[in-house]
Amino acid sequence: MHRLNNLRWGRWLGFCLILLFAAFPARADEQAAWAALEQGGHVALMRHAVTVPGVGDPPGFRLDDCATQRLLSDAGRDWARRLGADLRKRGAAAGRVLTSAWCRCVETAELMDLGPVEVFEPLNSFFGTGDDGARQTEAARELMAAWRGPGMLVLVTHQVNVTALTGIYPASGEIVVLRPGGEVVGRIRP
Structure with a gap:
C-alpha cells in the first residue's frame, strides 16, 4: 500500500511539474511580444475581438451594413478597450492602424483607440469565398515587410x-x- 501511495504521489508531482513548466514558455512568449511592441518597429497582427456566437456571417450580409454582419459581443468590446489601454500604458505607440472592412474588425480597432483607423482591403476575410486569399496574403506580407515604424503597425483582421x-x-x-519580415516574436492572448 505504501509503495502504491508513493507511486500516485510521484505521478501527481510529475503532472504538476509538467503543468508548471508548460506555463513558463507561454509567459516568456507573451513577455517577448509586449517588449517588441513597446520597442516599436514591429507588427501587431490581431484577430478581431470576441463576437456574438456564430461562424462567418449570415447569408446575404453586406459590408456597408453592420446590421447584416456578425458583430462584437460586450465581452469583445471590453477586451478591445482594455487591450488598447494596456498598450498605451506600456508606451506601445501605433504608427499606423489598418483593419479589414468588416464591422467587427473596424470596431475592435476603433475601441482600442490607438490612432486613426484605415480600412486595408487585403485584410478582408476570404473565409468561405472559395478563394485561397493568396493575393491578399501577399499584399499583407509586403506591407509588413516594409514596416519600420515609427511605432508598431497594427493590423486587425x-x-x-x-x-x-x-x-x-x-x-x-x-x-x-x-x-x-514575418518572424513570430510572441503572442498576447486574451
Missing part, C-alpha cells in the same frame, strides 16, 4: 488571414507579434 500569414490559429482578440 480575421482568423483565416492570421493563419495564412503565420500558420497560427489565433483566439478572438489575440495578437500575434511579428518582426517586419
